Amino acid sequence: MNVYVTGLLWVAGAVALGAGIAFLVRRIGLDEGRPDNNEAAGQVFTIVGGLQAVLVSFVLISLFDGVTQAGEDASGEAHSLVAMAWAADALPEPARSEVLRLSREYADTVIDREWPQLQAEQEVTGPGWTQLDRMRVAIADARIDTGDEWESGRKAEAQTQLVTLYEQREARVAESADRGLGPVVWFVLALGGFITVVLSNLFGGTRLWTHMILVTTLAGMIMLLLFAIYQLQNPFGDDAKLGPDAFELARERLG
DSSP states (O other): OHHHHHHHHHHHHHHHHHHHHHHHHHSSSSOTTTTTHHHHHHHHHHHHHHHHHHHHHHHHHHHHHHHHHHHHHHHHHHHHHHHHHHHHTSSSSHHHHHHHHHHHHHHHIIIIHHHHHHTTTTTOOOHHHHHHHHHHHHHOOOOTTTTTTHHHHHHHHHHHHHHHHHHHHHHHHHHSSSSSSOOHHHHHHHHHHHHHHHHHGGSSOOHHHHHHHHHHHHHHHHHHHHHHHHHHHHHTTTTGGOOOOHHHHHHHHOO
């Protein structure tokens, strides 16, 4: 289902629930003295609403930072792949051709196999680790003339870039495995939002329809923020718009 349609359904459900609570409170609850309680209700509402706003803001900022970090890690991984292949281009055969071939295959693996798994929140499987190990063996086995300092330096550079590639791949795989908020955080977010909406019904002095509009607006906005949090839990999901662009560019550079 389209993300916008899903979001509208979430908000519509919250609006309907908020309208139902507001209607029942005004029709069934006691209206006497409620306008006089606005000052006290406002103080409690400010504290509870403020705490909820701080929590939601903190979670959203953390998730946005997670998406940004995931994009930077993926770009760094692709950059290290290209840098390693270019450094290995100075190695003698067959290491040079072997590393270049494995680099292209690794880019294909990430784009065609691993990225769809990341988007679907599946475990990352495939030959990615094996391809890196084969690159490591090919570079280590490259025979360099001890008197050629330039080739020795390029081999050391290829090994350094490969180590960086290992680390960045581990970070990407770890981000895919450690995604989402814990049940406790979701419990606090959901219950805090519900309490905030309920507290808004303690205010009096407005007409029924005006009161319902205020409550439903608050409920819809809270649900909209919760929906954004839900969608941003997976930094590699379609909604985060983080694609394998860096690896596609790396594949082009590798030829």
